[in-house]
Amino acid sequence: xxxxxxxxxxxxxxxxxxxxxxxxxxxxxxxxxxxxxxxxxxxxxxxxxxxxxxxxxxxxxxxxxxxxxxxxxxxxxxxxxxxxxxxxxxxxxxxxxxxxxxxxxxxxxxxxxxxxxxxxxxxxxxxxxxxxxxxxxxxxxxxxxxxxxxxxxxxxxxxxxxxxxxxxxxxxxxxxxxxxxxxxxxxxxxxxxxxxxxxxxxxxxxxxxxxxxxxxxxxxxxxxxxxxxxxxxxxxxxxxxxxxxxxxxxxxxxxxxxxxxxxxxxxxxxxxxxxxxxxxxxxxxxxxxxxxxxxxxxxxxxxxxxxxxxxxxxxxxxxxxxxxxxxxxxxxxxxxxxxxxxx
Ligand SMILES: *Cc1c(COP(=O)(O)O)cnc(C)c1O
Ligand code: SF4
Numbered sequence: 001x002x003x004x005x006x007x008x009x010x011x012x013x014x015x016x017x018x019x020x021x022x023x024x025x026x027x028x029x030x031x032x033x034x035x036x037x038x039x040x041x042x043x044x045x046x047x048x049x050x051x052x053x054x055x056x057x058x059x060x061x062x063x064x065x066x067x068x069x070x071x072x073x074x075x076x077x078x079x080x081x082x083x084x085x086x087x088x089x090x091x092x093x094x095x096x097x098x099x100x101x102x103x104x105x106x107x108x109x110x111x112x113x114x115x116x117x118x119x120x121x122x123x124x125x126x127x128x129x130x131x132x133x134x135x136x137x138x139x140x141x142x143x144x145x146x147x148x149x150x151x152x153x154x155x156x157x158x159x160x161x162x163x164x165x166x167x168x169x170x171x172x173x174x175x176x177x178x179x180x181x182x183x184x185x186x187x188x189x190x191x192x193x194x195x196x197x198x199x200x201x202x203x204x205x206x207x208x209x210x211x212x213x214x215x216x217x218x219x220x221x222x223x224x225x226x227x228x229x230x231x232x233x234x235x236x237x238x239x240x241x242x243x244x245x246x247x248x249x250x251x252x253x254x255x256x257x258x259x260x261x262x263x264x265x266x267x268x269x270x271x272x273x274x275x276x277x278x279x280x281x282x283x284x285x286x287x288x289x290x291x292x293x294x295x296x297x298x299x300x301x302x303x304x305x306x307x308x309x310x311x312x313x314x315x316x317x318x319x320x321x322x323x324x325x326x327x328x329x330x331x332x333x334x335x336x337x338x339x340x341x342x343x
Pocket of ligand 2: 123125127130132133167199
């Protein structure tokens with residue numbers, strides 16, 4: 001890390017106004033990323049993944065929120081492939097949540113009343129700790145041809161009242177494709193709620209365009225947007241103003257985070273994250289204890305530490321800003337509060 005504080009000011013990088021163009025211009029090379037951030041590549045142990053190894057992907061709009069010269073930047077550490085990823089451990093596996101056995105033509109149901117559609121493989125960014133980083137999207141994406149197979153699957157399950165659009169990131173789809181899918185879902189009398197799980201609003205808030213706002217505002221379904229942010233530095237004015245517009249459509253906005261070693265596993269970072277989310281009209285929802293996915297072992301925070309952090313948050317924050325600390329256990333009928341998973 002540089003000694004002068006002035007060098008830690010984020011850099012204003014030119015970013016495209018259009019989200020598709022921003023994705024085209026996203027950085028895909030670790031050495032290019034480190035050059036932009038004025039970090040000497042010899043100062044940390046990184047590697048450049050080959051194509052089928054979950055490649056580096058990060059848009060410049062997100063890089064501009066990183067601190068130049070800071071090898072420990074919490075945003076950089078989420079996306080830079082570190083050599084530690086290559087450590088293997090028998091408990092860290094490619095399908096940690098047993099999802100392969102569950103996905104059926106892109107529809108995945110683990111819990112009563114709600115099901116998830118894997119709409120696309122594409123994401124605006126590649127997060128190194130992603131629990132679906134090895135997911136075989138080619139075979140399990142509802143969008144391969146059209147929506148009809150996934151919709152037929154949903155028709156067989158009339159007890160489902162909430163459909164979650166997931167991926168990948170569902171906001172990688174065009175507004176036209178999204179509108180098609182939402183219109184189809186609105187025709188089910190059993191479905192009352194549409195939920196979108198997306199990291200776009202944080203990574204590339206330009207994705208929140210007028211047509212998307214109209215889809216949310218005009219849907220006859222109740223709408224919920226669950227974003228994904230792990231650190232207060234991710235949330236800047238561009239995120240706040242996009243979220244304000246989503247909020248104005250009547251959509252409930254929640255956040256899920258992953259507890260990550262060296263990134264947000266301290267009380268100050270977690271407290272600041274909750275406040276920044278609230279400033280952006282977002283309510284903290286889940287704080288996930290890491291899923292044991294191969295390549296992510298170095299992000300794992302001890303359970304005892306996680307529980308202490310949560311106790312600290314409870315003392316510092318109003319109840320509505322304290323996230324639920326959960327571990328996903330395959331086969332359970334909901335996410336499990338961490339303290340219960342340890343009994
Ligand atoms: C996490 C998850 C949900 C949502 O669970 P909530 O507790 O309602 O947020 C739904 N379906 C699947 C497959 C999930 O993994
Ligand atoms: S945006 Fe979500 S699905 Fe995509 S790589 Fe990151 S954690 Fe995984």
